[in-house]
Amino acid sequence: xxxxxxxxxxxxxxxxxxxxxxxxxxxxxxxxxxxxxxxxxxxxxxxxxxxxxxxxxxxxxxxxxxxxxxxxxxxxxxxx
Numbered sequence: 001x002x003x004x005x006x007x008x009x010x011x012x013x014x015x016x017x018x019x020x021x022x023x024x025x026x027x028x029x030x031x032x033x034x035x036x037x038x039x040x041x042x043x044x045x046x047x048x049x050x051x052x053x054x055x056x057x058x059x060x061x062x063x064x065x066x067x068x069x070x071x072x073x074x075x076x077x078x079x080x
Contacts, residue, residue, distance in 0.1 A: 060072050 060075070061067065
C-alpha cells in the first residue's frame with residue numbers, strides 16, 4: 001500500500017509542479033509582451049515628437065508692419 005501512496009504523491013506533486021511552471025511561463029510571456037509594447041509606445045512617441053517639432057518655435061505676427069511673407073511661406077514650406 002505504501003507503494004501506491006508514494007505513486008499517488010508523486011503524480012500529485014508532478015501535476016502541481018507542472019501547473020506552477022506553466023503559470024510562471026505564461027506570466028513571464030505576458031510581462032515580456034507588455035514590456036515590448038511599452039518600448040514600442042515610447043519609440044513611437046519619440047518619432048512623433050521628432051516629426052512634429054519643426055525645430056523653430058517662430059511665431060508670426062500678421063499685424064506687424066515689418067511682416068515678411070516670404071519668410072512665413074518658407075517656414076510653412078519647411079513643415080511640409
